[in-house]
Amino acid sequence: MECSECGKELREDERGITWRECSFCGKPVCLDCIRYVAVKRKGIYKEFVDTIPVCKNCTPEKRLSDKLAKIVDEVLGIDL
Ligand SMILES: [Zn+2]
Ligand SMILES: [Zn+2]
Numbered sequence: 001m002e003c004s005e006c007g008k009e010l011r012e013d014e015r016g017i018t019w020r021e022c023s024f025c026g027k028p029v030c031l032d033c034i035r036y037v038a039v040k041r042k043g044i045y046k047e048f049v050d051t052i053p054v055c056k057n058c059t060p061e062k063r064l065s066d067k068l069a070k071i072v073d074e075v076l077g078i079d080l
Contacts (some may be wrong), residue, residue, distance in 0.1 A: 003030040005056055022055035029055045 001010050003019065004027035010019045019030045036051045037059065 001028055003028060003033055005029055005033040008032070013031055018026040020053045022058050023052040027055055029053070035059050 001012060002008060003010055004022075008030050010028055010030060015028075018027050020034050021027065022029055033056065034053050035056065036047050037054055040047050040052050041050050046054070
């Protein structure tokens with residue numbers, strides 16, 4: 001497998017060490033290319049900010065952040 005952006009070779013067993021999956025499209029992205037976006041999540045007592053790894057194609061515009069947070073909740077289904 002390879003980084004979906006720079007084409008660098010990645011090893012499956014080094015997931016989380018040299019590469020991560022985009023939270024949206026699931027493509028492998030090396031740590032040199034990965035981006036992180038901050039999203040608001042609703043916890044039981046308060047909202048908190050979480051960061052999720054995304055690839056270049058899925059990097060959201062700032063104005064979409066609210067929409068993104070909804071998508072994240074739907075995709076990941078995390079309800080802390
Ligand atoms: Zn890369
Ligand atoms: Zn992506």
